[in-house]
Amino acid sequence: MEMNLQVELSKEDLVHYFKVIGEVDAFTAPVLKEKLISVQDTPGLQAEIDLSEVDYIDSTGLGIFIGFYKVLKEKEGYVKMTGVNARLKRLFEITGIDKIIDIEMEEGGNLDATV
Structure with a gap:
């Protein structure tokens, strides 16, 4: 069975919503990766990645997010992940991604007091 992945992109000024x-x-x-690369050379890009309909990310996906973050950071950009469920949040904590990328839990998720 082949899994499909959809990545929809919308823009509002310098903010790109994925x-x-x-x-x-x-x-x-x-x-x-193709969708992220298509916009990553925009100086000052603000990227917001909605993961509310994602239940699984493997190491390949993590690498893509980290690479995208690094490119944007070099160009004074910013990455934020929204709609993150408890499972993905745990993955981001274990890998340390939550220390470099702004993570926002999905509605109804447990928000840390540090938010």
Whole structure:
């Protein structure tokens, strides 16, 4: 069974909103990477990645998000992940991604007091 990944992009001034739907793994990650790369050279880009419809991200997907973050940081940009469920939040904590990328839990999720 082939998993599909959809990445929808909308723009509002310098803010690019990505809506990711599906599972991010070695097979689907190129779809995500292609969409992110298409905008990553925009100086001062503000990227907001909605993961509310993503239940699974493997190491390939994590690498893509980290790479995107690094490129944007070099260009004075910013990355924020929204709609993160408890499972993904735990993954981001274990890998340390939550220390470099702004993570916003999904509505109804447990928000840390540090938010």
